[in-house]
Amino acid sequence: xxxxxxxxxxxxxxxxxxxxxxxxxxxxxxxxxxxxxxxxxxxxxxxxxxxxxxxxxxxxxxxxxxxxxxxxxxxxxxxxxxxxxxxx
Amino acid sequence: xxxxxxxxxxxxxxxxxxxxxxxxxxxxxxxxxxxxxxxxxxxxxxxxxxxxxxxxxxxxxxxxxxxxxxxxxxxxxxxxxxxxxxxxxxxxxxxxxxxxxxxxxxxxxxxxxxxxxxxxxxxxxxxxxxxxxxxxxxxxxxxxxxxxxxxxxxxxxxxxxxxxxxxxxxxxxxxxxxxxxxxxxxxxxxxxxxxxxxxxxxxxxxxxxxxxxxxxxxxxxxxxxxxxxxxxxxxxxxxxxxxxxxxxxxxxxxxxxxxxxxxxxxxxxxxxxxxxxxxxxxxxxxxxxxxxxxxxxxxxxxxxxxxxxxxxxxxxxxxxxxxxxxxxxxxxxxxxxxxxxxxxxxxxxxxxxxxxxxxxxxxxxxxxxxxxxxxxxxxxxxxxxxxxxxxxxxxxxxxxxxxxxxxxxxxxxxxxxxxxxxxxxxxxxxxxxxxxxxxxxxxxxxxxxxxxxxxxxxxxxxxxxxxxxxxxxxxxxxxxxxxxxxxxxxxxxxxxxxx
Numbered sequence: 207x208x209x210x211x212x213x214x215x216x217x218x219x220x221x222x223x224x225x226x227x228x229x230x231x232x233x234x235x236x237x238x239x240x241x242x243x244x245x246x247x248x249x250x251x252x253x254x255x256x257x258x259x260x261x262x263x264x265x266x267x268x269x270x271x272x273x274x275x276x277x278x279x280x281x282x283x284x285x286x287x288x289x290x291x292x293x294x
Numbered sequence: 295x296x297x298x299x300x301x302x303x304x305x306x307x308x309x310x311x312x313x314x315x316x317x318x319x320x321x322x323x324x325x326x327x328x329x330x331x332x333x334x335x336x337x338x339x340x341x342x343x344x345x346x347x348x349x350x351x352x353x354x355x356x357x358x359x360x361x362x363x364x365x366x367x368x369x370x371x372x373x374x375x376x377x378x379x380x381x382x383x384x385x386x387x388x389x390x391x392x393x394x395x396x397x398x399x400x401x402x403x404x405x406x407x408x409x410x411x412x413x414x415x416x417x418x419x420x421x422x423x424x425x426x427x428x429x430x431x432x433x434x435x436x437x438x439x440x441x442x443x444x445x446x447x448x449x450x451x452x453x454x455x456x457x458x459x460x461x462x463x464x465x466x467x468x469x470x471x472x473x474x475x476x477x478x479x480x481x482x483x484x485x486x487x488x489x490x491x492x493x494x495x496x497x498x499x500x501x502x503x504x505x506x507x508x509x510x511x512x513x514x515x516x517x518x519x520x521x522x523x524x525x526x527x528x529x530x531x532x533x534x535x536x537x538x539x540x541x542x543x544x545x546x547x548x549x550x551x552x553x554x555x556x557x558x559x560x561x562x563x564x565x566x567x568x569x570x571x572x573x574x575x576x577x578x579x580x581x582x583x584x585x586x587x588x589x590x591x592x593x594x595x596x597x598x599x600x601x602x603x604x605x606x607x608x609x610x611x612x613x614x615x616x617x618x619x620x621x622x623x624x625x626x627x628x629x630x631x632x633x634x635x636x637x638x639x640x641x642x643x644x645x646x647x648x649x650x651x652x653x654x655x656x657x658x659x660x661x662x663x664x665x666x667x668x669x670x671x672x673x674x675x676x677x678x679x680x681x682x683x684x685x686x687x688x689x690x691x692x693x694x695x696x697x698x699x700x701x702x703x704x705x706x707x708x709x710x711x712x713x714x715x716x717x718x719x720x721x722x723x724x725x726x727x728x729x730x731x732x733x734x735x736x737x738x739x740x741x742x743x744x745x746x747x748x749x750x751x752x753x754x755x756x757x758x759x760x761x762x763x764x765x766x767x768x769x770x771x772x773x774x775x776x777x778x779x780x781x782x783x784x785x786x787x788x789x790x791x792x793x
Contacts, residue, residue: 223738226745241403244750245512245538246689252542253719268542269513 209287213259213280220254221276233277238270248273255279261286295364295439297462297500299324305476305502311354312479312524313507318354320502323361326354330362330395331425337393342367343431344392345441347385348487349373349400352507356486357499359395364458367428368392370440371453372487375400376749380701381451385443389453389647433457433644441647442489444587447665447683449696453647454489454587463614463640464590465496470613471595472581473554474528476502481526483511483535490560490690493591494530511535514543518550525552532560532690534721536571546574559583559592560690562678564720565605572601584608584678588662590641593617594676607675608668615639619670624661627670632679635668636661686715688722689751698726698744698752705743706730710763714773716780718755725780726754729763756780 214233222231225242237243243251251273252263261283272282302310302324309317318326334340346368350356363370371389373382373396382404386394396404431438436457446452474480480498482505484491498505509520511531517539521529531539536558539545555578556571563571563582572580579598582605585591594617596609611617618626619633627633642662645653656663665682686693695713702711709730716725728740737757744753758779766772 223741224745243512245510245534246750248512249538249542249719249721250755263542265515265542265544269515270510273513 209284210277210280213283214276216258217251217255217276217280220251224250231276233280234275236275238274243273251279255283259283259287261290295361295458298361301500301502308476308502309504310499311357311505311507313353316354318357323354323357326358327361327365328425330358331365334363334366334368334393335426335428339392340366340368341392342428343369343438345369345371345389347371347373347391347394347396349375349377349394349396349404350487351375351397351400352482352486352491352505353397355397357495360486360495363395364430364439365425365428367430369431369438372440372442372492373404374485374487374749375403377404378748378752379405380747381443385451385453388451389441436460436644438644440492442492442587444489445685445692445694445697446646446652447685447694449694449700452649452652455644455647456590457644460590460641460643461496462500464493464592465500467612467614467639467641468493468497468592469501472497472528472557474498474501474503478503478527478554479506479524479552480504480528480530481506481509481517481521481524482530483507483509483517484530484532484560484690488690489585489587489591490530490532493585511538514538514545518543518545518548521550521553522548527552527554528556529553530557530559533558533563533567534561534689536563536567537720540567540570540574545571550575550578553578555579555581555598557581557583559585561687561722567720568601568605572598572605582608584676586664586666588643588656588664589615589637589639590643592641593637593639593664596675600675604675607671607677610674610676611637611639615641617676618661619668619676620661624658629672630669632667632669634682635664635666635676635678637664638662686722686724688715688724691751693724693752695724698724698748698754701747702726702728702740702743706732706735706740708732709735712763712771712773712776713754714776714780716756716777718781723755723780724752725756725758725776727758727760727776729760731761735759756783758783 272278302320306321307319310320310323311318346363348359348370436459439458440456441453443451443453482494486495506524509516556575582596584594592612594608594611596607616638618636620636621633638661666678667680668676668678670676684695698713699711709728712727714725715722741757764772764775
C-alpha cells in the first residue's frame with residue numbers, strides 16, 4: 207500500500223465515524239458539496255491529522271482546495287510528510 | 295417593517311445584500327418581499343396574523359421571505375436549516391404554522407413534511423401590484439413580528455415572541471454604540487435565523503448598509519479573503535469563530551484597511567482570546583457583547599477602549615436598557631456579590647409563545663431574568679460567572695442536556711443518558727455517557743445515532759458506555775466527575791471516541 211492510499215484509508219475511517227453522510231464515502235467524494243464539513247468537523251479533522259500523522263497544517267493549508275476531498279487532503283499530508291523526511 | 299420600506303425607498307439602488315458576485319439592491323429586496331407577501335395573501339391556508347416558517351440560508355431569499363411575511367401581516371418563525379426532525383415537527387405544531395417558505399436545497403435538507411418549498415420568487419422581476427392593507431397579530435398593544443425558538447431551561451424548545459417594537463428598539467440601540475454607517479459592508483456569516491445574526495441583518499438593513507455573504511467559517515482564511523475582496527467594514531462571530539481565526543488563519547499578517555470593527559457574542563470568549571483578537575485585528579476595534587434571544591439580541595457591550603483592562607467583562611448596558619445584579623427577591627446587590635443578571639428595556643420579549651407560566655417566571659415586573667449569574671464591580675462593569683440552570687452554549691447556540699439525553703435514552707430502552715459540558719481546545723463540547731447493562735451497546739452505535747438525528751452543535755464529541763451511574767459522596771450523579779473524565783480521557787477529541 208503506497209503512502210497516498212494509506213493516508214486516504216485513515217482519513218476515510220475518521221470521516222465515516224464522524225460525519226452524518228449516509229451515502230458511500232469515496233476518496234473523491236466532494237466533502238464540501240455534500241455538506242459533510244462544518245467548522246467543528248474541520249477543527250477535529252485538523253487535530254486528527256496533526257496527532258495521527260505528526261504534520262502541522264498551517265493556516266494556508268486549511269482551505270477548501272485541500273479539504274475538498276479525502277484524496278486532496280491525503281495528497282497534502284503525503285507532501286508534508288515527504289518534505290519533513292527530506293529535511294531530516 | 296415600515297422602517298425597512300422607508301430605508302428601501304431612500305436607498306433603492308444601493309446593494310442590500312451581496313453574495314459572491316451577485317448583488318441585490320434595496321429595490322430588489324423590497325420588490326421580492328412584495329412578491330412574497332402577495333404569494334402568501336393568495337394562499338387559502340394563510341390568514342393575517344398567521345405564523346409562517348422561514349427556512350433559508352443567509353441570502354436574498356431570506357430577506358425577501360422575512361419582510362414579505364411581515365408585509366402580509368404574518369409572523370416570522372425562522373427555522374435553522376439543520377433543525378432536527380423531531381424539533382421541527384414540535385415547532386410547526388406548537389405555533390400552528392400555516393405556510394412554510396423555504397428554498398429547495400434547505401427544504402430537501404430539512405425533510406419538511408409535505409415538501410413545503412414555496413414557489414420561487416424572482417428577485418429581478420417581482421410580481422406587479424400592491425399589497426393590500428393587512429391586520430397583523432397583536433399581543434397586548436404590540437404587533438407580534440417573529441417567534442425565535444431557543445432551548446429553554448427545561449429542555450423544551452421555547453418560542454420567544456418579539457414584536458416589531460422589540461426589533462426596532464434593539465436595532466436602534468445597537469446603532470448608537472456600533473458605528474454602522476449607510477455605506478458600510480458587513481460580512482454576515484452568522485445565520486440570520488438566530489438572534490445574533492438577525493440583529494446584524496436588522497441593524498444594517500435599517501441603516502441602509504450592505505450585507506456581504508461570502509466565505510466559510512469552516513475555513514477561516516476564506517473569511518479574511520472575503521473581508522479583503524469586499525472591503526468589508528465589520529465582521530461578527532461567536533467565540534468558536536474567533537478560536538478558529540486565531541488557530542487556523544493568517545489574521546493580523548496582512549492589513550485589512552477597510553475593517554473598522556469586529557464583534558463577539560453568543561457565549562463567553564476567554565480573556566486571553568479576547569486580547570489576542572484585539573491585538574491581531576488592530577487597528578480595527580473589537581467589541582465584546584452580551585445578550586440573549588429573550589432580549590431580541592443585545593443587552594450589554596464592552597467599550598473597545600476597555601478591552602485591555604477588562605477582557606473578562608461584558609461591559610455595561612446598551613442604550614435604553616437597564617441591567618441589575620439581583621438576589622432572589624429582586625434586590626440589587628453590591629459590588630462583587632454574585633446574583634442573577636436581570637434586564638429591563640424596550641427590547642425585552644413579549645413572552646414565550648403558548649407558555650404564560652414560564653413567561654411569568656422569566657419576566658417579572660418588566661425585569662427579564664436572564665438565568666446568568668453575574669457580579670458587578672465598583673465602576674459598574676459586569677462579569678458573567680455561570681448559569682443558574684443547566685443550559686450549555688455551544689457554537690453560539692443554547693442546548694439543554696435533556697434534549698440529547700431524552701433522544702438517546704428513547705433509542706436505547708432501559709438505559710440512562712447523561713450529558714455534561716466539557717472543555718476541549720478552549721471550546722465547549724458535550725460529553726455523553728450512556729449507562730446500560732447491555733454489553734452489546736457500543737459508543738460507535740450511539741455516536742451514529744447522534745450524527746443522524748442531531749444538528750452539529752448538539753452532537754456529543756465524547757461518548758462512553760458505563761455499566762452504572764457514577765455517584766458522588768452525596769449519592770447524587772457525579773456530574774463533575776463525568777466532566778473531568780471527558781476532559782482527561784486520552785480518547786477525548788481523538789480517534790475512536792471523538793466526533
